[in-house]
Amino acid sequence: MVKNSKILSIMNADGTETLGVVTPKGVIDVRAVAKKMKIAAPVTLDQLLQEGNAQGFNKVVASADQSGVPYLQESNITFGRLFKSPGKIVCVGLNYRAHADEVGMVHPRVPPLFNKYNNSLAAHNCLLQIPPPSVSYKLDYETELLIVIGKQMRNVPESAALDYVAGYCTSNDFSSRDLQLELPSGQWMIGKTLDQYAPIGPYFVTGDLVGNPNNLQVKTWVNGELRQNSNTSDFIHNTQKMLSYISTYWALEPGDIVFTGTPQGVIAGMPKDKQVWLKKGDKVVSSVEKLGELKFTLA
Structure with a gap:
């Protein structure tokens, strides 16, 4: 690696x-x-x-x-997509204690998994083309630490999991809450994998330069207002636990990427009378310590 x-x-x-x-x-x-x-x-x-x-x-x-x-x-430089064709995009949901508390959900016993597809990949500084309101209008940000796999891992114990990590990125698991939570039975995949719903960047930073992934500051600003301010130390399931758990069900391959959940401060966690969903023209900045600020504008 x-x-x-x-x-x-x-x-x-x-x-x-x-x-x-x-x-x-x-x-x-x-x-x-x-x-x-x-x-x-x-x-x-x-x-x-x-x-x-x-x-x-x-x-x-x-x-x-x-x-x-x-x-x-x-x-x-005009930034391109860091990833264009990863083999798998795996996402962990509900993985910060304070976020689970703000949305009124029990802390999960194991990491809840879902997926995105390659159509959702987007670049730093992109114009994120939002869907028409008739499709979705409850648009929300989710700044996340992204794990990038460097070696094939299958049934790997937690104690060895970080040996398989190539590096990390800042990412945003952009979400349509109406599609995710209000369609019959809940449609997490639909609500999270529309086109450009996975901005990543601006950098991929190798693991040796990052150190401990379980102690990184995570922040989000919307139009200059700080909305999320937390730390990966609030993970319910830390990096090693997530990777070990995923690897018990299928092999993670080099180039696969893993979204790790978002902290408190999302719009969905606010009281309903305070929820102002994202709209065209809004500027979102996602930051993970040591990994840079990912910026995008809704169009």
Whole structure:
């Protein structure tokens, strides 16, 4: 697995989304350096994780200076999707004590699991195209720590679970509460996997740079107003427990991603007379400590 790296995705003029590596000198354009230096290297994060060519990636990073390819300024980059085709997008629901309390639900004995699909993946700084009100109007934010798998794991004990993690990202499990909670029988998948309902970014940060994932500050702002302010130490099921539990039912593969639940402060947890749902033009900022601020605007 790749180490000591902070990675972003570049949306190129030709429509491709390729790797950039954040360094003190600027952002390394991995595709451009690999081509110039004739290095066989992964050019997307999916490739890097799923194919495992960390050696080629590291060679590109080490060759950046001598390649003559200019470093990019992050402020000039249009961000692409960090993930385009993960094998699985697994989501854990109701995983913060204070959030379970605010919505009046019992703390779950095991991690409740659901899923998103690849259509929901969206980039940092995206315009998130919300559905028409006739489809859904109770739109809500859910800032979450995202776990990125680096090695196949199956029936892994909690004590070893972090050894299988490649890194982490800031993410938002954007939700339509009317679809999730008010359709017959509750439709969690429908309420959470419409197009662009999984913004992720701006960075993928390797696990060695993050350290303990169970003690990270998590925040959300809407139009500049702080709405969520918590810490992953409030997890009901910590990172190791989530991964170990999931791996008892199926293998997690390199490049799979896991949403880990959101803390208190969501609109759904407010008294009904205080619930003002998100609307077109709202600007959402999601932050997880050490992982950067994910920004998107509703359109």
